[in-house]
Amino acid sequence: MTHTKISMAQALNQALRDAMHADDTVVMFGEDVGALGGVFRITDGLTAEFGENRCFDTPLAEAGIVGMAVGMAMNGMRPVVEMQFDAFGYPAFEQVVSHVAKMRNRTRGRVQLPMVIRIPYGGGIGGVEHHSDSSESYFAHTPGLTVVTPATVADAYGLLRKAIEFPDPVVFMEPKKLYWAKEEVDLTEDQPGIGTAVVRREGADATLIAYGPALPVALEAAEVAAAEGRQLTVVDLRSVVPFDDETVCAAVRRTGRAVVVAEASGFASVSSEIVARVTEKCFHSLAAPVRRVTAFDIPFPPPKLEKYQLPSVDRILDAVDDLQWEDS
Amino acid sequence: MTTVEERLLPSAEPVCLIDQNGLPHEHPSYELPTKAALLDGYTELIRGRRFNDQASALVRQGRLAVYPSSHGQEACQVAATMVLKEGDWLFPTYRDSVSIVSRGVDPIETLTLLRGDWHSGYDPYAHKVAPQSTPLATQLPHAVGVAHAARLKGEDTVVMALVGDGGTSEGDFHEALNFAAVFHAPVVFFIQNNEYAISVPLAKQSAAPSLAHKGVGYGVPGERADGNDLAGLLAVLGQAVEKARAGEGPQLVEAHTYRVQAHTNADDATRYRQDDEVTPWLDRDPIQRLTTYLEQQDWLDDDVRRQAEAKAAEVATQLRDGLMPEPEVDPADLFKYLYAEETQQLREQAAFLRDELAREEA
Numbered sequence A: 001m002t003h004t005k006i007s008m009a010q011a012l013n014q015a016l017r018d019a020m021h022a023d024d025t026v027v028m029f030g031e032d033v034g035a036l037g038g039v040f041r042i043t044d045g046l047t048a049e050f051g052e053n054r055c056f057d058t059p060l061a062e063a064g065i066v067g068m069a070v071g072m073a074m075n076g077m078r079p080v081v082e083m084q085f086d087a088f089g090y091p092a093f094e095q096v097v098s099h100v101a102k103m104r105n106r107t108r109g110r111v112q113l114p115m116v117i118r119i120p121y122g123g124g125i126g127g128v129e130h131h132s133d134s135s136e137s138y139f140a141h142t143p144g145l146t147v148v149t150p151a152t153v154a155d156a157y158g159l160l161r162k163a164i165e166f167p168d169p170v171v172f173m174e175p176k177k178l179y180w181a182k183e184e185v186d187l188t189e190d191q192p193g194i195g196t197a198v199v200r201r202e203g204a205d206a207t208l209i210a211y212g213p214a215l216p217v218a219l220e221a222a223e224v225a226a227a228e229g230r231q232l233t234v235v236d237l238r239s240v241v242p243f244d245d246e247t248v249c250a251a252v253r254r255t256g257r258a259v260v261v262a263e264a265s266g267f268a269s270v271s272s273e274i275v276a277r278v279t280e281k282c283f284h285s286l287a288a289p290v291r292r293v294t295a296f297d298i299p300f301p302p303p304k305l306e307k308y309q310l311p312s313v314d315r316i317l318d319a320v321d322d323l324q325w326e327d328s
Numbered sequence B: 001m002t003t004v005e006e007r008l009l010p011s012a013e014p015v016c017l018i019d020q021n022g023l024p025h026e027h028p029s030y031e032l033p034t035k036a037a038l039l040d041g042y043t044e045l046i047r048g049r050r051f052n053d054q055a056s057a058l059v060r061q062g063r064l065a066v067y068p069s070s071h072g073q074e075a076c077q078v079a080a081t082m083v084l085k086e087g088d089w090l091f092p093t094y095r096d097s098v099s100i101v102s103r104g105v106d107p108i109e110t111l112t113l114l115r116g117d118w119h120s121g122y123d124p125y126a127h128k129v130a131p132q133s134t135p136l137a138t139q140l141p142h143a144v145g146v147a148h149a150a151r152l153k154g155e156d157t158v159v160m161a162l163v164g165d166g167g168t169s170e171g172d173f174h175e176a177l178n179f180a181a182v183f184h185a186p187v188v189f190f191i192q193n194n195e196y197a198i199s200v201p202l203a204k205q206s207a208a209p210s211l212a213h214k215g216v217g218y219g220v221p222g223e224r225a226d227g228n229d230l231a232g233l234l235a236v237l238g239q240a241v242e243k244a245r246a247g248e249g250p251q252l253v254e255a256h257t258y259r260v261q262a263h264t265n266a267d268d269a270t271r272y273r274q275d276d277e278v279t280p281w282l283d284r285d286p287i288q289r290l291t292t293y294l295e296q297q298d299w300l301d302d303d304v305r306r307q308a309e310a311k312a313a314e315v316a317t318q319l320r321d322g323l324m325p326e327p328e329v330d331p332a333d334l335f336k337y338l339y340a341e342e343t344q345q346l347r348e349q350a351a352f353l354r355d356e357l358a359r360e361e362a
């Protein structure tokens, strides 16, 4: 199979198309996902190709969308639903937390919910209020949910295919600022599964742990650091839940220093969980406290101010500089 | 004695007092507004249209992040505020900038959200206009709360709560209607049914006979009006406001209009609708029909025209002058206004950013 240059949006679209070809029970629905193909065009052409029964618009109600997906999953289908934007998924929160997350547990495994909730998330697109939230921590905090987020085009395809095949509900967080990022990829190449983190760059001096929209920033920082003489490992989490302690801790133990990079606010977040885990498990390998580069603990700012909120290469390098090098 | 059906069900046809050809029609329940009201409305419509088109032009010039225009829906926008008294409240959405300006809010402050220098630019108490709500229908329970509080305080406030056709599918719409009915809250729920929620046409949004029928299940009287007929809207909304103020509880009004442009500048409507669907609506334009009627009455003299044009030109100039310069933003604002008392953590984060910016400058 040859490599083709495609965007993350196209890879996601292809994943949906291939999943729908592979399995008749896969259905896609949500707001504007039919004729329009979704506001980000992730479902482009699916209704035309598979018909109204397989990819369709719903009335405008997120609780209804997720609730109906629960019922369809209970009755033998594999629904994939789209929340139009991060902050517009909140009306569905009750369904997600009280039902999607708990169904297997409350029925002692008798009812499974093989469903996927796709959520475009994060900033970096100059969106006005309510269009740039990082909502992953709410879901990661909820036991019973599997939470994954691709940061590369290949993973967008691979992880979405795996999410749709997964026996349990997956919250699939799509970094919207990366939708248009293009890469040469071979989509037939198998990608690591859900629950596996991947080392994107090797370096002996310190480890950057990042996921989703923060990964390209971390990689860029590692590039700059290398030019300045410091070699950084970059771990791409990919799967927030389940969490790959092994890969993350192995990298941290190898390097003895770590910075977690995330686009979400830091307080009580995925990034704080990573720091806690790394500190608990790798304490004796650490030469310095684990640092974080996250957003401030404020509502996502309006477009004219968002640059101050997003993790930057400079902030990452500053945090790396702070890892008590002089003591070693 | 009126029957339940008579009390709750909307008219069989949307109320229309001046049709698309500018011809007046008698209606058993509604009277044509006065000449003065129609002339005021004319001026407001002309100004509202200019506001919409100027704002859209400024998006193309990169001066606004996005603009959801109410072009073609100006009769709804203007009527919603014309029927209110000073002490009343307006609860608008992202599409209702013209309504907000018509209420007296500064045009530039109105567009702060869409320019992207802050989330809401005006003082909600100054003109009793709630911040524009983007999460659909979520503002409606707030509207009920404001109305209920006013009742408890013995004030005769009425709250005008705006929502789109798509928004009526959200749970919050239904909860708000039910709460308003149970608490007898003086709210007028005003649905601007422009037939689309982004790409989703009304037929896929609801199977109800009309959106005004959605009140029935909650005991809220529904009515519907031609959304491009300012005269009919003023009469219907005016009566709804009066009833709410008189203690008859919440009212639901659906205006049947049409979104003649794309959802926003970022949307491509050719992906989901044909031009020949839009064309007939251009003939139903709210300004055109009112102009024809006023001309036929010989009420549209040069003074009125000149005054309307002057107000339109003024708002266009305000927008250009106000939006052309890059707005000044202060990163320190990011940490303000979160809590009545700033937390230690936020103070530290503000100091971090201050320090970072100082180093960048050095």
Ligand SMILES: Cc1ncc(C[n+]2csc(CCOP(=O)(O)OP(=O)(O)O)c2C)c(N)n1
Pocket (backbone or CB within 6 Å): A031, A060, A084, A088, A091, B095, B134, B135, B136, B163, B164, B165, B166, B167, B168, B194, B196, B197, B198, B259, B263
């Ligand atoms: C809770 C929520 N879900 C989704 C959206 C995204 N969205 C913004 S506008 C819109 C369509 C709204 O249609 P309608 O209520 O008819 O209002 P209109 O835009 O036509 O004025 C959608 C789906 C949102 N803003 N809020």
Ligand SMILES: [Mg+2]
Pocket (backbone or CB within 6 Å): B164, B165, B166, B192, B193, B194, B195, B196, B197, B198
């Ligand atoms: Mg609409």
